[in-house]
Amino acid sequence: MSRMLVTGSSGLIGSEVVAYFCKLGWVVHGVDNNMRADFFGAGGDTRWNQRRLAAQYGGFSHHELDIRDRAGCAQLIESLNPAVVVHTAAQPSHDLAAGRPFDDFDVNAVGTLNLLEAVRRHAPRAVFAHMSTNKVYGDAPNRIALTELATRWDYADPHYRDGIREEFTIDQSKHSLFGASKVAADVMVQAPVPGVRLQRQAGARQHSLLGRRARHSCIHRAALERSRL
């Protein structure tokens, strides 16, 4: 049976990934340490979502692990040998990064590297799907010409009709600390160790997963492709 590891499984996107693949019959292992409550206080507590997933989906197991724990990540991935890793655990706020820059970088950049290296060593055939963000572009999108429509602004150039493409520059742009930690993770996913690439990895630089440009499909495609191997 196909086995998946979802980091940040109690969060907004991670919990949707868990539910989606459990319904397809996958065995889904989740990693979350409720760090969102540490970041945002009681209102950010995600335990209720962890309990909901455990109650609703027999194929779901929770692992209490901090992705900053390098040895713990390696042990878990070695023991599970997942076919797919969907990495959604993160510090997701610009404002919080400004006040806690080391925590932001340790979770977003170093945590991602811990997982990549664990996958490279212990599950090298796994698909690694990374949640990036449009914030990796910094303020460069402000240079794109806009046109005013009846109810909203849109990009003037039809090249951007479906959003900013992933070849758009992330350089020569003013970044927030959050944007910088996400850029670090993003480029490591593309080439985690110089000269040694993972076999299959994908990233999505989404704006909002609730909007019409949602990119769930790339995770699904990657997972299905791997499950057929």
Ligand SMILES: NC(=O)c1ccc[n+]([C@@H]2O[C@H](COP(=O)([O-])OP(=O)(O)OC[C@H]3O[C@@H](n4cnc5c(N)ncnc54)[C@H](O)[C@@H]3O)[C@@H](O)[C@H]2O)c1
């Ligand atoms: N929500 C969106 O519309 C959106 C848009 C663009 C990009 N993204 C990206 O998608 C990813 C997930 O976003 P989200 O909205 O689901 O965030 P979220 O805060 O809802 O979920 C993140 C989860 O990760 C967990 N976590 C944080 N640090 C951890 C650690 N050290 N170890 C283990 N678990 C940890 C948190 O407890 C939380 O449950 C992020 O990388 C974010 O940048 C989201």
